[in-house]
Amino acid sequence: MADLLELTSEGLYCRQGDFHVDPWRRVPRAVVTHAHADHARPGCDRYLCAARGKLVLRERVGGGAPIDTLRWGESLVINGVRVSLHSAGHVLGAAQVRLEHRGQVWVVSGDYKTQADPTCDPFESVEADVFITESTFGLPIYRWAEPEQVAAAINAWWRENQAAGRTSVILAYALGKAQRITAMVDPSIGPIVAHGAVMKMVRAYRDSGVRLPPIDGVPPRARRVGDGRALVIAPPSVAGGRWLRLFGEVRVAPASGWMTVRGIRRRRGYERGFVLSDHADFPGLLGAIDATRARRVLVTHGASESLARLLRERGLDAAPLATRFTGESPPGDAADDDAEAADDAADDMHAASEEAP
Amino acid sequence: MRDFAALYWRLDATTSTNDKLAALRDYFATAPADDAACALHLLSGGKQSRAVSTTLLRQWAAEAAGIPLWMLEECYAQVGDLAETLALVLPPPEADNDDASDVGLADWIRTTIEPLRVADEHGKRQIVHDAWRRLAADERIVWHKLLTGGCRVGVSRTLVARALAEVAGIDPAVMTHRLMGGGIESADDYRRLFDPEPTAADDRKPYPFFLAAPLDTPPEELGDVDDWQAEWKWDGARAQLVRRAGAVSIWTRGEELVNESFPEIVAAAGPLPDGTVLDGELLAVRSGALLGFAALSKRIGRRRVTKKVLAEVPCAFVAYDLLEEHGDDLRGLPLAERRARLDALQLPDFPAAGATLQHSPCIAAASWADLAAARATSRGRGVEGVMLKRLASPYGTGRTRGDWWKWKIEPLEIDAVLLYAQAGHGRRAGLHSDYTLGVWHDGRLVTIAKAYSGLTDAEIVEVDRIVRATTLEKHGPVRICSPTLVFQLAFEGVSRSTRHKSGVAVRFPRIVRWRRDKQPTDAGSLADLVALIESASAPETVG
Numbered sequence: 001m002a003d004l005l006e007l008t009s010e011g012l013y014c015r016q017g018d019f020h021v022d023p024w025r026r027v028p029r030a031v032v033t034h035a036h037a038d039h040a041r042p043g044c045d046r047y048l049c050a051a052r053g054k055l056v057l058r059e060r061v062g063g064g065a066p067i068d069t070l071r072w073g074e075s076l077v078i079n080g081v082r083v084s085l086h087s088a089g090h091v092l093g094a095a096q097v098r099l100e101h102r103g104q105v106w107v108v109s110g111d112y113k114t115q116a117d118p119t120c121d122p123f124e125s126v127e128a129d130v131f132i133t134e135s136t137f138g139l140p141i142y143r144w145a146e147p148e149q150v151a152a153a154i155n156a157w158w159r160e161n162q163a164a165g166r167t168s169v170i171l172a173y174a175l176g177k178a179q180r181i182t183a184m185v186d187p188s189i190g191p192i193v194a195h196g197a198v199m200k201m202v203r204a205y206r207d208s209g210v211r212l213p214p215i216d217g218v219p220p221r222a223r224r225v226g227d228g229r230a231l232v233i234a235p236p237s238v239a240g241g242r243w244l245r246l247f248g249e250v251r252v253a254p255a256s257g258w259m260t261v262r263g264i265r266r267r268r269g270y271e272r273g274f275v276l277s278d279h280a281d282f283p284g285l286l287g288a289i290d291a292t293r294a295r296r297v298l299v300t301h302g303a304s305e306s307l308a309r310l311l312r313e314r315g316l317d318a319a320p321l322a323t324r325f326t327g328e329s330p331p332g333d334a335a336d337d338d339a340e341a342a343d344d345a346a347d348d349m350h351a352a353s354e355e356a357p
Numbered sequence: 358m359r360d361f362a363a364l365y366w367r368l369d370a371t372t373s374t375n376d377k378l379a380a381l382r383d384y385f386a387t388a389p390a391d392d393a394a395c396a397l398h399l400l401s402g403g404k405q406s407r408a409v410s411t412t413l414l415r416q417w418a419a420e421a422a423g424i425p426l427w428m429l430e431e432c433y434a435q436v437g438d439l440a441e442t443l444a445l446v447l448p449p450p451e452a453d454n455d456d457a458s459d460v461g462l463a464d465w466i467r468t469t470i471e472p473l474r475v476a477d478e479h480g481k482r483q484i485v486h487d488a489w490r491r492l493a494a495d496e497r498i499v500w501h502k503l504l505t506g507g508c509r510v511g512v513s514r515t516l517v518a519r520a521l522a523e524v525a526g527i528d529p530a531v532m533t534h535r536l537m538g539g540g541i542e543s544a545d546d547y548r549r550l551f552d553p554e555p556t557a558a559d560d561r562k563p564y565p566f567f568l569a570a571p572l573d574t575p576p577e578e579l580g581d582v583d584d585w586q587a588e589w590k591w592d593g594a595r596a597q598l599v600r601r602a603g604a605v606s607i608w609t610r611g612e613e614l615v616n617e618s619f620p621e622i623v624a625a626a627g628p629l630p631d632g633t634v635l636d637g638e639l640l641a642v643r644s645g646a647l648l649g650f651a652a653l654s655k656r657i658g659r660r661r662v663t664k665k666v667l668a669e670v671p672c673a674f675v676a677y678d679l680l681e682e683h684g685d686d687l688r689g690l691p692l693a694e695r696r697a698r699l700d701a702l703q704l705p706d707f708p709a710a711g712a713t714l715q716h717s718p719c720i721a722a723a724s725w726a727d728l729a730a731a732r733a734t735s736r737g738r739g740v741e742g743v744m745l746k747r748l749a750s751p752y753g754t755g756r757t758r759g760d761w762w763k764w765k766i767e768p769l770e771i772d773a774v775l776l777y778a779q780a781g782h783g784r785r786a787g788l789h790s791d792y793t794l795g796v797w798h799d800g801r802l803v804t805i806a807k808a809y810s811g812l813t814d815a816e817i818v819e820v821d822r823i824v825r826a827t828t829l830e831k832h833g834p835v836r837i838c839s840p841t842l843v844f845q846l847a848f849e850g851v852s853r854s855t856r857h858k859s860g861v862a863v864r865f866p867r868i869v870r871w872r873r874d875k876q877p878t879d880a881g882s883l884a885d886l887v888a889l890i891e892s893a894s895a896p897e898t899v900g
Binding site for chain 1: 369370371372422424425427428429431432435436437438441442445446449782785786787788814
């Protein structure tokens, strides 16, 4: 039986249905798992995404290209291939793509997490013959604490800084992580302030019906913001830059799965970091793969070789799949974690031009 | 254990000296003396002798985590720290341990690490599993560090001494002196640190070493050559020889007592007057000929020196400063005066065949040009260059710049090609920052050296990216790359060796710069290196 997806220079291509999934070049028809820049590129003629993610995707790809949507589980037949979308739990509207053709089922996970997140729908297990999974954190050192524990640690740190008159700054991706953190922390501690790039997505989240606590933007031409009581959420690209000076004395901590490893945190020069990720941890990946009951697993971005080898040793037909979804090993990259950060950087330039004094 | 782990993480979470000082003060102010003594030992970089092999620890941790061993190795390559890797892969402890189950650091060491040393493999396994069960995740890392060697957390000895001095309310200089050479092994030893009066243990201790800074400006900028004393920079081990209260103690700069490694020097120092402290160098030397640092390493660090090694590698102590005379601390006197008193001991000048205690001669020079000419003979003499010490200077502590300079000879250099790369550790975890380099021989590249340092952080990140992109093969953490990058490699010497495929090895290799302007074909050859061996090899006699 012919494979339902193959790797071309444009990305993952379904020949039977004549469409791409998360292409990295302009194509006529793109099925998009979610709106992070390594998965959603502007310039395609037509998009298909989850209904929950439409506003966020529109914010990212701009322009007037039509965006078709599907509700969770609803299906659409494209040239004989039945396509349906299932929640991936990664960020708002993030989907797994299920393809069915002549009794064969392929599922592309996109990015996913199995942990609870108040700002997006939970991950849904979908059975498949072939599962294409991400593996960003596909090593057993990555095992997330309960979100409540992380929230408590952030709250305590925020209070501690507040007592010393210092503003707390959390570095988090503008789309997804930033909104998730605002919904996790205790807003009674003090004001929550967000960077322009984050605010843009806060609006898209609210317009999509997600409830978030009160969040203040940074007024244009502001010279000084807050009095050391605030929690500021900003993309990683602001680190070390001029923008942070608006807040006087600050303490800065990234929120990322990479913060698990002390050496990575220290190399970036952070005394403090919070381990919080929108990707599945190692047990999450194994559990999700298991639940698909797939006999064949293709592993993309992250620890793809290691995870594929482990799955092979456990009797599955598994191999790495070389997509361009992220760089090979984010810890090697001092400036940005992955394409999500590049994404933020682009937004950040926007925001900076809007907000420059 | 919980208090010590908390201290460890508090020190880890800050780069501020004041915060670290406060953390240390808080710990020592409340810790029981036996725990504090252990903590002090660990914080001073003291090591536990290894109680269980890391091979077994890796194996058991992989088993407990339900992962294959190769995957644990991949984790280690990403984390760069074994203690941390083990803690991260282990399943979380079953229940939160309450304070009642906590035992002190000293008890932990006594009940887990010491029994581990004597247990058979089955017993070791039980002890390790039991400890994993009892410890919280962040305590496990600290315990693993105890098991696998040091517990370095970025606190200097000076800072530890300051914190203790503040807790004890005594002079930091006195505390620093009392901490020299470690030896704080029991609660009683620890309590004596707080003694306001001099103690018997003070007798054996060396003074804090004064260290030279590398000279990075032309020597003319130091002023008049007559204000300076010049000596050879010996290629040996810096040491103090303490002769007090009827005993001799030899301390290296790493504050290790090495009497057992140098019995002939201990014997030769017996006749020195009581209350004498000499600063100088341990050298491997036979009939006045230097045998080099490689020979010395057969002696240093050996607890028991066989007669055979004693005969093969005879050693001498070459003195260049007198810190204490008849029990009087001379460190405040100017160097010229200290030197005059050292001369009065009438030790024979180096090279004095057969003498175990010798005197490091001064280099006579009427001008900086004379001295530069003398320095140019260094490689042939088997020395590293010239030391410059201000005649009017007192004996300081630490690396205070201005009075002592090391004016080393320029290194040898060759352009070499990156062949293998391996992920680094600590701050460079996950980055390929350990390089194996090669030169041309018979149309092939053969390895000559491993080099770790010399590139900027940004360059390391860039090289890492290229390494990943040009990987031909992966062997665990090591990647074989297609040859594309050329580095200028500096080193101090070159000798024949079986360690590298090329049959030669270079000493102290380090990368000077990345030659982006060069192609691998422009790199040096084995013949170039061999020519350097021939021109630079140390002659049999020096002087």
